[in-house]
Amino acid sequence: MAVNIPEVSIRRLSTYLRCLRQARLRGQEWIQSSDLAESCGISGSLVRKDLSYFGEFGVRGKGYRVAELVRAIEGIIGINEPIRVVIVGAGNLGRALIHHLQEIPYFRVLAAFDRNRKKIGRKINGVEVFPIGEIKKFYREHYPQIAVLAIPPEGLQETVELLSRAGIKGILSFALQGIKTPPGVVISYVEIASQIEYLAYKIKKGSVA
């Protein structure tokens, strides 16, 4: 299998994974590239281009075996062992994220962190809340890969620098505010507002009747 898959294709692989896992949940054994394109909202030509890296798995007229393609993509993205995640902020969003991510077998939610003393020591669905000041110590013991930020915009930059100094390399943010990325860190944004705008655009265009 080709190993030099371009960056933009890798980004889409995660989306294919979600759609393929959904198909697997529905008990679907085979999938055509056109069905994958439709369920992912990615153009058919892009899907075919991306899947050409997995060409050997396709069967003419039947498409791809769902379970096999899931395993192949997981192998490339590198989900051989669970991804270790911490949640920063134990408010409504933090609590929701803990429940959401615990549903996913290939994630481990190790801990939550907060500044609020009242929340420290509590457990949310079995996940303990630690003071944010202990993140460095926690990192040395548990090596979380990703921190998901569920905190208000105030103090966002400061928290990111704290996480970076602790050793965390990957950060997912729900905030609308931009973050100055510390060296050696990758930040990704969950674009809820952009997705709603896009939906509003699609409706306005009347692309759905």
Add this chain to the structure above:
Amino acid sequence: MAVNIPEVSIRRLSTYLRCLRQARLRGQEWIQSSDLAESCGISGSLVRKDLSYFGEFGVRGKGYRVAELVRAIEGIIGINEPIRVVIVGAGNLGRALIHHLQEIPYFRVLAAFDRNRKKIGRKINGVEVFPIGEIKKFYREHYPQIAVLAIPPEGLQETVELLSRAGIKGILSFALQGIKTPPGVVISYVEIASQIEYLAYKIKKGSVA
């Protein structure tokens, strides 16, 4: 200005909007396409291609005037008036979403809906919780464009069909489960899990040192 902007570019326009609004928040007046590319995590060549639709705004050596580009993109996506949103599910995620979306001036969170009698009639940051059974009546009076689903996977499909019958055309889902899309409806997924996977991949690849 060109009006036939391809679908894939439109999707990226929403991302540019987020990054441009962040630049505006920072008080930045001009932006180069290369800076926009970096802050959005989109390749420079794609950004330049997309911005070619706005070619007339660019100034050699200075780039684009941030406020002008924001207005132009908003005009194309069609955010001339606030987008009317309802939240379905008044649990942790629903509450977090209400707070999050109320921060954004071009959204109006009209109401929340829930099945749980105990939650009906409550107000979350001023947003009232109605019984889900009243969505049809509510739609006829307030025409929400988008419903954001913050409910457990059980009953997801049923709820989507209820919303569709009420008249709602755009749905944003946080669930991992796929939804059979009713005719005339557009569904988009907030891919938290995919984004974490992508971050884990980037870290593993050592693309950040």
